[in-house]
Amino acid sequence: DVKVTQSSRYLVKRTGEKVFLECVQDMDHENMFWYRQDPGLGLRLIYFSYDVKMKEKGDIPEGYSVSREKKERFSLILESASTNQTSMYLCASSFIRGTGANVLTFGAGSRLTVL
């Protein structure tokens, strides 16, 4: 079974703090993703990476950055947390396929509260 592990399940931070969310997958997947989930808005893509040291902006990258120094690890960074970044953050991974559905495997999520 593919496992995607998010290191922190619950975090509480103050406005202006720097926040690191870590994600590790154990199945040698090339693609990794960070989403945030908000009620009624579904899952929105923040950033994704298709290879080590590669990153691409998703739909809502503002206020976030990412790092992928190793294939199995993908980190999401909030340089200066704000209250509107209070959300559930979901990491996912998948392997590259030329055709077929892009099936993502998700971690359990990190619920971040910014006060």
Add this chain to the structure above:
Amino acid sequence: DQQVKQNSPSLSVQEGRISILNCDYTNSMFDYFLWYKKYPAEGPTFLISISSIKDKNEDGRFTVFLNKSAKHLSLHIVPSQPGDSAVYFCAASGLNAGNMLTFGGGTRLMVKP
């Protein structure tokens, strides 16, 4: 501008009956559609997918129907069980968008015993 929409935020069904979850999309270039299920405090898990060249895909109690002309898909769960109570997300992807998934807002299904 939401390209994938789930217009019903919640649905309540009696155990043993059929659950029908609906999803509409606007981008005719989508070529795969997926359904994910999410329990509280867990990540979404993949349920079933369908290619745009098909109109039906079945897996046990779960069937997905695709109506391309109406840009509409639905997930049928028969018979519904209390363990099916979760939030269901539909998602779509297209090769022209790098195969990235676009998700709907989700529908919370409650199956009453």
